[in-house]
Amino acid sequence: MFHLCYLFLLLSPVKSNGENITTFPAILIFGDSTVDTGNNNYLTTAVKANHYPYGKDFPTHFPTGRFSNGKLSVDFLASMLGVKESIPPFVYPGLSTYELVTGVSFASAGTGYDTLTTAMTRVLPMSKQVEYFKSYSERLKKIVGEKEARRIINRALVAVSAGTNDFIFNFYDVPTRRAEFNIYNYQEFILERLHDFVKGCCGTGLLEAGPICTPLTPLCQNSSEYLFFDSIHPSEKAYHYVTECLMKEINDRL
Template structure:
């Protein structure tokens, strides 16, 4: 038994070395909210859950994995485009393999945010708890492949972070309206900056910080404040823009302060808004309704088998707050084009590959 354990350890040390040698990006990790979550809420007593049909109807096998989408989310699409793996499992998954650990996992939790109130009000994982899970991960991967190989994986991997969406759309809009938004946003940015510094302290060096999406253009935002014509809600978009500007500035400041910290602000707001404002060239038909939930076929905003449309690929949004996989593909393609010199197939980014080394310059 001892020798079998030793053999497994040796094999995975060699495997880890092969992973690092094969790619400039051996693994991918994700933190934050439902934009990136691949199923961490499944076994939580959480308000926000996406582990039931028709979620996942276009995922491999048609399985509802906890992704708030009809298929893959940006975590998966970016991992595939970087040549790492097809999908990124949730860290709280009950069947993680050693290969999963070595090539990256997701710590994000749908409904979470920077403000602790955002997560606790929904029973999901606060960002500090996600960082604690990453510390736990470091211990596991170190035991698996050794300290040096674990350090190489951690320092050479890409980290995705998506925060702010729920803090603005849920906590501020509904619970913190007495506080001027610029002050609330500044508090969020201060907490976020500490998170990025803690991530750096744990060895991360390549971090992609997602902006918020255009919150006022989500089907839920249109329903609440878009009027009878369901236009994009101006105020929520304005709040998102204010937050994004502060977030971008904070990221630039952190990058200038900490040595060898390749932390990037990733504009998700603009490419998604471009699709919403000009959907026809990309083949989208409906931008204001959701395929499932608050869309034309929706029942009280709840995504059910009875409320789903027949062709999600023509919708920008899957449910009241989340894009379809196809919309995500266009957004991810735009992100990769902005940060690489590689031509990516816009219509099928999940099946494309990019030069990951240029992405890290």
């Protein structure tokens, strides 16, 4: 079965005390229940984890909307990177200035890249999560000013985790898409939706690749801030990051 793992974007190494250390002022999260820290609590949907036993091992021992007995991996990531102890949901009406400045989750349990998925689950589609990110950017500007807001967003760690629900809701359990696709074609369909969400550096980032990504095609200002260089192929930064992960895995096994 197709499974889309985490994608980490906008990795900006910052020099500190002469050493090349990757630091992040904020973490921004997009995706499904694997990274939803409670946004669905505020939606009219049955896809919620605001009840026991969810959250029984969370520091408050109270359900937070996370689909886990405690924290999610993005919470641990934020803690390990020294950003903060956990990631709040963006839809939470009582977000503090500190929480906004250091990052939030826009994710929604039950979502996917296929619009039919959210039509069934009545949660936030990926496109709505992007709209919320734009709203977040405007709120951030009002708090810290335009220049600092741009710095925070440009140096933020962005994590995306989604894709599994598309197969659960649209292919296996409720075979809506099986009338149109076989499993391989549907996987390609979902990857195309992912490309729509994570645009590349070359041109629009949606179509340009190979012969239509040329010296005449407009490029983004800094390709190291992009996961993809063209509409298909990862950027050097992404390749470098994947290689680092592989090297760590190899070294751990030696």
